[in-house]
Amino acid sequence: MDDIRQRVSVRPVRFLDRLRLHMRESGLAYTTERTYIHWIRRFILFHRKRHPSDMGIPEVEHFLTHLSEDRDCSVGTQRIVLNALVYLYVRFLELSLDGLAFTQAKRPRRLPVVYSRAEIASILSHLSGAGRLRVQLLYGAGLRSAKLLSLRVKDIDFASNNIFVRAGKGNKDRTTMLPQALVADLRRQIERVEILHSQDVAEGFGEVYLPDALALKYPSASRETAWQFLFPASRLGPCPRTGVVRRHHLHPSALAKQIRRAVRAAGIHKPARAHAFRHSFATHLLEAGYDLRTIQELLGHSDISTTEIYTHVVNRGDRGVQSPVDRLSHVNAEIRAPAAGYQLAI
Template sequence: MTNFHKTSPTTLPERRETGRPSSWDRYLSVLEAQRIPENQRRWYMVRAEAFVAFVKPARMTEVESEQVVAFFHRHSLEQSLSDWQFRQMVEAVQLLVIDLADNRACRSLDWDYWKEAGQALAVDHPTMAQAVHPEALVSALPRYQASADQHEPLKTLAHSLRARRYSLRTEQTYVDWCHRFILFVRPKRMQESSAQDVEAFLAHLAVERQVAASTQNQALNALVYLFKEVLGRPLADLQFGRAKRPPRLPVVLSRDEVRALLAELSGVYGLMARLMYGTGMRLMECVRLRVGDVDFGNGRIVVRDGKGGKDRVVPLPERLVEDLKRHLQDVRGLHEGDLAVGAGTVYLPDALARKYPNAPQEWIWQYVFPSSRLSTDPKLGKLRRHHLHESGLQRVIKAAAMQAGIAKRVNSHALRHSFATHLLEAGYDIRTVQELLGHADVSTTMIYTHVLNRGGVPPVRSPVDEL
């Protein structure tokens, strides 16, 4: 493949009509076979050319996975590439090294991690938003949809929620619903709105928007808080009862389906999926896990700041110990590389960084599942490596379920549901499962008793099977 160094693909090469096609001709054929849009092929070739120059004079069949990772690391420091451009770069190199050159040494590289885990966290992501003043987040709402004076109640609302230690998700959700309410009653000012306007808005959500009962109740909670705590006018005369939320059974995978799903997952995302099924952690609890919270000595994981701001302890699956240790070795190498270029810090909550100035660089505070790219902190302008974006794991799990032929609505939360159900099937008492899941009320955990196969109880046999 030496002729990669003899031609340049900065513009799409003319195909040779006679003779043996060049390596760039064959690479272009790979792009066509993978149905890469024609208007993007030139950029794929530009990314591939940059990689060829990086590893020169090595042939593509001789490239080691460490060289590929070094190339990605170099570009992870650049802030000029957008999320989709970084992903395009990884795909371009994968098509070059694996599909075209059939490089066996690089097949074991975690390509999905580099493609999916490079998505940067937006400023309004809950992890990032903690470092941003709540009023600044409200100011980021589209100005064309509401005048500046209409934003003042929203700023007061966000400030009140942050002061009372509501979760960032709740803060964002309440501000969003109140913003929608402002648009609904416009041109009437917020201070002039009444309980009748709230009733009309909630009816609009149910009739016109056809939202779920839980969504309608969420909007009602936001408006009740707004009128009581911000406007000082509690909705005492509201003639709108809460929508009745019908009980929904969780999606639970059988043990065979769990095995089939996990067999389709490998690398970092495979480890995360196994950890979620093995511990019952929620999606965000898993992606926000820090090194110091993994206790190998006592065989447990401390889940910090879970739903409701509570901490809890879950067992560390013995089968995952060695995989997790190897993964942390790779993460440590990544962290040391970041420190060498003046980065290597993470965000710490609750002003811990001011109390312990060196803590953001310490190993125990690093994320177990870091992003494949560095990001610029919106407040301080520092380069940080945040945790990977949760949407990457969600996409990979959904794709793996389709690949495994599982005809269910499989998502990351199905692993948590399966964890709870399989524990109850194994004979663990419901209070133990409640504590492991972090439920405040055992009635929430009781939902899993409706979907488990009770040991010692004969299953109900359908009459049609008796014919």
């Protein structure tokens, strides 16, 4: 249950707790909150636990330069750290960071790992049941693994053929496509969730975690089938915030382990990553001729430049571009075959 927000007092004393509360009141997603807190803590430790209000532009520049020159961080990582420190100083402490000058990271952003259609079919052939359905959704709907595992029963809308993705990047709700090939399997999965939930209720359990605002607004919703996770954990466990024994969703490590086993069994020599199926979703849509704007909306990217990276990994063979070496076979065939009516001298 490590994706459940830590409880913070309404009048926190500790600096990082006050910062957490400010982030929640600002509507930041929990993943963003955790990432920012992580880097802000590292910034404080790097400067020997000096209070951020006693530091400023020189210390921020020193830390960002250290990450680039000494830690060889990527461009993306340095940008995340910069965003975290800008939030800390500009939005929380209300101090200016104008005129920052630091060494820019040079390690470029790596191209995403993409599986071919044949490789995905081979991976799926080594999966079954709910494990297979999870990977099919990662690929078929372009979901991030965290959003896949946090899906509730009510987020599958068969009537509109949509999957609702709650509190995505930017803490915004969005929809993505519901693959028609998975409708029957999804209905069966929901039936399994209903049976498991009924057993939990019969044994005196049956509650599921809800964010604070929802838990207050709908106090009985935590025991309703609609709010149960689509892919529940195999065991009950105590909530880290309240101690209430609940059934949470499957842990990300279990999903990652299933994918690693399937990729190895398929004999594929590429990194075994859940996110690679999302990359494959976008790349294969681009190869099929869908425009970037459509793919951007399906992925939930706020900036189309993020989506444009898939243009660098698209299979150009499917786009009508032929490599020069592929034409050599035709030339060799013409050399080997004599012209009609021509007789070789003996």
